[in-house]
Amino acid sequence: xxxxxxxxxxxxxxxxxxxxxxxxxxxxxxxxxxxxxxxxxxxxxxxxxxxxxxxxxxxxxxxxxxxxxxxxxxxxxxxxxxxxxxxxxxxxxxxxxxxxxxxxxxxxxxxxxxxxxxxxxxxxxxxxxxxxxxxxxxxxxxxxxxxxxxxxxxxxxxxxxxx
Amino acid sequence: xxxxxxxxxxxxxxxxxxxxxxxxxxxxxxxxxxxxxxxxxxxxxxxxxxxxxxxxxxxxxxxxxxxxxxxxxxxxxxxxxxxxxxxxxxxxxxxxxxxxxxxxxxxxxxxxxxxxxxxxxxxxxxxxxxxxxxxxxxxxxxxxxxxxxxxxxxxxxxxxxxxxxxxxxxxxxxxxxxxxxxxxxxxxxxxxxxxxxxxxxxxxxx
Numbered sequence: 001x002x003x004x005x006x007x008x009x010x011x012x013x014x015x016x017x018x019x020x021x022x023x024x025x026x027x028x029x030x031x032x033x034x035x036x037x038x039x040x041x042x043x044x045x046x047x048x049x050x051x052x053x054x055x056x057x058x059x060x061x062x063x064x065x066x067x068x069x070x071x072x073x074x075x076x077x078x079x080x081x082x083x084x085x086x087x088x089x090x091x092x093x094x095x096x097x098x099x100x101x102x103x104x105x106x107x108x109x110x111x112x113x114x115x116x117x118x119x120x121x122x123x124x125x126x127x128x129x130x131x132x133x134x135x136x137x138x139x140x141x142x143x144x145x146x147x148x149x150x151x152x153x154x155x156x157x158x159x160x161x162x163x
Numbered sequence: 164x165x166x167x168x169x170x171x172x173x174x175x176x177x178x179x180x181x182x183x184x185x186x187x188x189x190x191x192x193x194x195x196x197x198x199x200x201x202x203x204x205x206x207x208x209x210x211x212x213x214x215x216x217x218x219x220x221x222x223x224x225x226x227x228x229x230x231x232x233x234x235x236x237x238x239x240x241x242x243x244x245x246x247x248x249x250x251x252x253x254x255x256x257x258x259x260x261x262x263x264x265x266x267x268x269x270x271x272x273x274x275x276x277x278x279x280x281x282x283x284x285x286x287x288x289x290x291x292x293x294x295x296x297x298x299x300x301x302x303x304x305x306x307x308x309x310x311x312x313x314x315x316x317x318x319x320x321x322x323x324x325x326x327x328x329x330x331x332x333x334x335x336x337x338x339x340x341x342x343x344x345x346x347x348x349x350x351x352x353x354x355x356x357x358x359x360x361x362x363x364x365x366x367x368x369x
Contacts, residue, residue, distance in 0.1 A: 001188045003169040003312055009368065010172035011181050013308065014301025019291040020334035022303025024325040025260070025282035027237055029352060064243070083236035 046085045048126035049111040052154075054082045055147045056101050058139055071100040088113065103154035111154075125153045166191065173251055174300040184251030186305050188313075190241045190258055194248045197255035198238050205287040209295060241282070247309040249302050257285045257302035261310055267322055269341050269356040277322035277356070278314040283307075292330050307338070311362050321362020326352040338365065 023029070057067045057078075064082075068075035073093045080087040094112045098105040109115045111126055129150040139147070166189040172181045241260055249257040265279035283306055288298045307323070315321045326349045327335050336342055340355040357365065 002167050007172045013304040014174035017300055017304045021292045021330040023283050023328035023331050024280050027282040028284040029328050
């Protein structure tokens with residue numbers, strides 16, 4: 001799109017703007033810290049959940065839209081799942097992602113902070129996984145092996161009970 | 164898709180002179196790099212300065228409450244959306260993201276398509292609310308002009324809508340946008356809309 005206006009036209013607009021503040025949207029508006037504190041306890045594993053979804057998607061070479069189509073979930077929710085540890089995902093979305101990635105639905109629910117984890121082992125694995133993976137364009141070999149190991153844990157049918 | 168570049172002019176606040184700039188109809192990696200390497204440190208410097216001067220937190224600009232990591236991730240995500248950027252003096256001066264799937268709410272045009280501005284942000288050094296001398300004026304106006312022009316080009320007759328930041332309410336009212344009140348679904352930000360009639364006046368060549 002091309003705009004053709006004279007120098008004076010633009011400068012008049014700039015003068016009219018004066019000392020006005022211009023900004024819009026929630027991304028420019030920053031929520032108060034209290035609103036985030038409420039969800040803090042689940043964040044450890046949610047970091048792992050977001051990274052897990054991000055890495056699994058990239059390993060399959062899918063864009064967010066493509067994964068959204070494949071799993072029949074909302075692409076905008078995938079975006080916040082991958083980027084925002086404060087976001088509490090919809091149970092249906094987690095269920096669809098577990099099916100799409102062929103991992104245990106129960107464990108993925110725990111990872112997403114939707115059900116209480118009675119499984120200290122999973123939490124430990126989640127933290128280790130989150131620490132090993134960094135969000136970059138291509139999966140590094142470290143990320144791939146961290147992901148493989150984590151998928152194996154997530155795929156076990158019954159969680160190991162820690163007494 | 165090739166990025167189209169329009170030449171625009173901004174006002175250098177210190178000298179009162181015009182400064183040539185570019186209005187680009189895309190947000191590209193260079194802009195995101197600027198956001199992270201230029202905007203973020205500039206804002207941090209303002210905030211550190213406030214802290215040193217002992218200004219109470221409730222008087223700080225809203226941007227203090229940033230979760231940097233989260234915001235960075237979201238800004239990086241802008242690449243996937245349609246947006247505009249203003250570049251001048253070799254650096255990104257403002258960014259906006261637009262959504263062409265929303266409908267108008269103002270009674271005279273309710274239900275009609277418009278260009279919704281999902282995000283408008285001006286570089287910290289151009290923002291008067293941060294309490295420091297500003298460098299360039301006209302960046303926000305240029306981003307709004309781009310949205311109205313896009314709306315016109317799309318056949319939406321210049322209709323635009325946005326959720327205003329609290330300090331920006333006065334400006335949108337001043338340029339003739341209709342204030343449709345606080346929106347509980349958007350953290351009570353006020354929703355403003357520009358009607359087709361106002362838009363034509365806004366774009367008019369003087």
